[in-house]
Amino acid sequence: MAATLHSFASGAELAEKLATAVAEKLIAGIAARGAASLAVSGGSTPKAFFQALSRKALDWPKVTVTLVDERFVPADNPRSNHLLVAENLLQNEAGHAVFLPLYQPAATAEEAAHLATTATTAIKPPFDVAILGMGNDGHTASFFPGGNNLSLALDAATPRGIVTMEADGAGEPRLTFTFSSLQDARFLVLHIEGEAKKTVLAKAEGAGEEQEMPIRAVLRRAATPVDIYWAP
Numbered sequence: 001m002a003a004t005l006h007s008f009a010s011g012a013e014l015a016e017k018l019a020t021a022v023a024e025k026l027i028a029g030i031a032a033r034g035a036a037s038l039a040v041s042g043g044s045t046p047k048a049f050f051q052a053l054s055r056k057a058l059d060w061p062k063v064t065v066t067l068v069d070e071r072f073v074p075a076d077n078p079r080s081n082h083l084l085v086a087e088n089l090l091q092n093e094a095g096h097a098v099f100l101p102l103y104q105p106a107a108t109a110e111e112a113a114h115l116a117t118t119a120t121t122a123i124k125p126p127f128d129v130a131i132l133g134m135g136n137d138g139h140t141a142s143f144f145p146g147g148n149n150l151s152l153a154l155d156a157a158t159p160r161g162i163v164t165m166e167a168d169g170a171g172e173p174r175l176t177f178t179f180s181s182l183q184d185a186r187f188l189v190l191h192i193e194g195e196a197k198k199t200v201l202a203k204a205e206g207a208g209e210e211q212e213m214p215i216r217a218v219l220r221r222a223a224t225p226v227d228i229y230w231a232p
């Protein structure tokens with residue numbers, strides 16, 4: 001499926017333009033269906049975008065925000081994506097949104113994944129907006145090369161929901177939406193910044209196995225054409 005590259009002069013310009021585009025999609029979703037959903041990734045890249053989106057005026061109480069993936073840590077842990085979103089997105093206007101965490105206080109990540117799958121069925125698929133990031137190893141969400149559940153997570157036949165992932169480079173056990181949960185978002189965005197990530201993207205767009213660079217599954221098989229947002 002062909003992707004569309006949107007290049008910007010700076011991260012600040014990208015953040016504002018992406019926030020405007022996402023706000024428009026959420027407003028359209030609310031107008032069409034009475035509610036809208038947004039799944040965002042963690043990491044260091046999206047902070048300015050989150051802050052720009054937080055200032056957009058829309059009917060936020062009708063928007064459910066959740067995470068593409070999460071580290072199996074509570075929200076007071078500095079590694080938590082929930083904490084990152086709470087501090088940067090769920091502020092200002094967006095502070096009125098509904099937030100659905102993936103982390104669940106459970107004895108194991110597997111138990112938390114089952115609980116999160118049940119909890120996130122409250123979001124009617126497909127997502128209105130899904131924002132993906134990408135690591136320098138070509139992972140997206142928590143689809144890490146060598147991940148113990150990578151085949152399951154990428155399999156189009158795997159039901160929508162949350163699965164666990166453990167992999168070198170992932171740190172804690174991860175909770176991640178499956179490929180099947182993300183790939184048909186009405187607006188499917190890959191947000192990357194820097195020359196190094198552009199080089200990684202070029203390699204991912206070339207030949208090779210999905211297992212080597214899992215972002216390839218999204219670039220090659222997503223039902224929704226990917227909009228790539230990039231700044232130097």
Ligand SMILES: O=C(O)[C@H](O)[C@@H](O)[C@H](O)[C@H](O)COP(=O)(O)O
Pocket residue numbers: 041042043044045046068069070071081132133134135139140141142
């Ligand atoms: O939990 C996470 O870390 C993210 O969901 C992950 O998939 C992230 O998008 C990439 O690792 C890129 O992270 P950076 O933006 O920090 O490069």
